[in-house]
Amino acid sequence: MIQKLLLPTLLFFLIQSLCAQNVFNSTAEHNADFKVFVVDREYKADLLVFKVDRAYKAKDNVGLWYFTDAEYKADISLFFVDRDYKSDLKIFYVDREYKAGWRNENKKSELNIPTRE
Template sequence: MKNTLALLALLFLSQSLMSQRVFQTNADYQADYNVFEVDRDYKADLLVYKVDRDYKVRGNEGLWYFTDREYQADFTIFMVDREYQADLKVFFVGSDYRAGWRQNSLKNEIDLLIQQ
């Protein structure tokens, strides 16, 4: 029974570490990533779908829940005006099934950031 509880706690912790609760800052120096919104999906590193509840995020799949408070976020972003300023280029999609990574190297980088 004790091992089962430990395993469940570990599974819950790993899921929460891989979720994508995001806080948008007002200054680039406060952000983990500078993000630029591209005008076409093929230009993006990540296709993002904004979910309306935090329990709807599933891992690092491009389903973002925007929090109102920084301490609730897994990472922080700042939306930049120019593409060359961005660490990550995103395109917001209208359906959750379209969300996902187009650049796996950046996915791995964000996975490492969230786990820290």
């Protein structure tokens, strides 16, 4: 019973922290907070992500990610999976910062994730 309540709560906080954070690309699935799959088309994504070149640029912006070089510097650790069905979140990398944000409104509302106004 506790496990059924704990998983959705944990997933909510992990996804919320993914909105704009310093992230670390983990090489081991068991060390990662979250499993992510990169889709090949924008329409398939839950979240459109733009990689920023400075950590301060990622703050308070949905879908702006800064990849750190060390796990201790990261807010969250990600593991990139090779199949979409293994993932917790599907992302697509965009080429412009203004394009970053939620694509899948169902996923966003299901998890109650805030968006950029």
